[in-house]
Amino acid sequence: EDQVTQSPEALRLQEGESSSLNCSYTVSGLRGLFWYRQDPGKGPEFLFTLYSAGEEKEKERLKATLTKKESFLHITAPKPEDSATYLCAVFTGGGNKLTFGTGTQLKVEL
Amino acid sequence: DADVTQTPRNRITKTGKRIMLECSQTKGHDRMYWYRQDPGLGLRLIYYSFDVKDINKGEISDGYSVSRQAQAKFSLSLESAIPNQTALYFCATRDRALGTEAFFGQGTRLTVV
Numbered sequence: 001e002d003q004v005t006q007s008p009e010a011l012r013l014q015e016g017e018s019s020s021l022n023c024s025y026t027v028s029g030l031r032g033l034f035w036y037r038q039d040p041g042k043g044p045e046f047l048f049t050l051y052s053a054g055e056e057k058e059k060e061r062l063k064a065t066l067t068k069k070e071s072f073l074h075i076t077a078p079k080p081e082d083s084a085t086y087l088c089a090v091f092t093g094g095g096n097k098l099t100f101g102t103g104t105q106l107k108v109e110l
Numbered sequence: 111d112a113d114v115t116q117t118p119r120n121r122i123t124k125t126g127k128r129i130m131l132e133c134s135q136t137k138g139h140d141r142m143y144w145y146r147q148d149p150g151l152g153l154r155l156i157y158y159s160f161d162v163k164d165i166n167k168g169e170i171s172d173g174y175s176v177s178r179q180a181q182a183k184f185s186l187s188l189e190s191a192i193p194n195q196t197a198l199y200f201c202a203t204r205d206r207a208l209g210t211e212a213f214f215g216q217g218t219r220l221t222v223v
Contacts, residue, residue: 032209043114043200043214044153048134051209087153091209095166096160098143098202099214 002027002092006101013108018104021104023088024070033071034098035064038085046097047086058107078108111135116201116215123191123222131186131218133201142184143212144168146195153200159184160206185218191222210215 003026013019025033034053036044049055050066057064061082063074073086089100112136115141118188123129144156145168155168157176165176173195177185198219202212 029194034211036214039218041198041219043202043216046211046213049209089153089212096166097155097158098204099155100145100153102150109155 002089002090002099004088004099004101005045006023006086006088006104008104009102010105011107013075013078013106015079015110017109018074018076018078021073021086021106022070023073023101026069026086027092027099031076033066034072034089035062035071036087036089038087038103044087075106078106080108080110082106083108100107114203114213114215116199116218118218120130120219121221123220124159125192125222127142127191129188129191129220131166131188131199131201133184133186133215135182135201135203137203137205137213138181139203139205139213140181141206143179143204144174144184144186145200145202145205146170146197147200147217148197156199158178184202188220188222193222196220196222212215 007022035047038044048064053068085103085105087103089098092099143158145153159165159178175187201215204212
């Protein structure tokens with residue numbers, strides 16, 4: 001059965017304190033791994049797509065990496081505005097459905 | 111204007127009532143999805159549609175039905191609402207090209223009392 005697991009469930013960082021979020025997956029034939037950011041009461045906002053092991057994508061303070069079993073979202077020198085829930089998702093069902101992890105709730109404090 | 115628009119944004123309804131949530135998109139995508147989000151459970155797929163004539167059940171379709179009125183419109187109905195359907199509901203769209211990302215609406219917060 002296809003599964004997506006994110007850890008930790010919640011993470012509290014001080015401003016400038018770098019860290020990583022983890023997304024481990026078990027799917028038959030990865031067709032894409034996605035990272036989204038979600039602010040409270042709003043819809044998920046697309047960040048990155050990764051397709052194959054070894055691939056990396058960067059955007060401002062965020063960097064996403066992919067291996068054959070997991071993906072990491074690295075946050076370098078975070079700011080309070082990076083506080084949000086970060087969601088990981090993979091294509092399942094032959095590429096027809098997106099299956100999400102339960103997310104990591106990140107809070108960055110001054 | 112948002113590319114994916116959901117109406118209403120908030121709704122309180124009584125147990126047993128029928129309610130419809132609507133989604134429209136201007137992205138020209140043929141794939142549309144309905145998800146519900148609950149604390150600790152993440153986003154779970156209710157129904158998805160590849161075009162007007164192709165509708166499929168997701169992992170939690172019981173108690174829900176959908177209608178794809180046009181390529182740009184996808185509605186979710188709760189025939190007889192119950193309290194455990196209280197959740198945040200999201201519509202999403204995606205291009206048919208394999209591996210492309212999904213775009214989400216702003217969500218509908220539904221409370222069943």
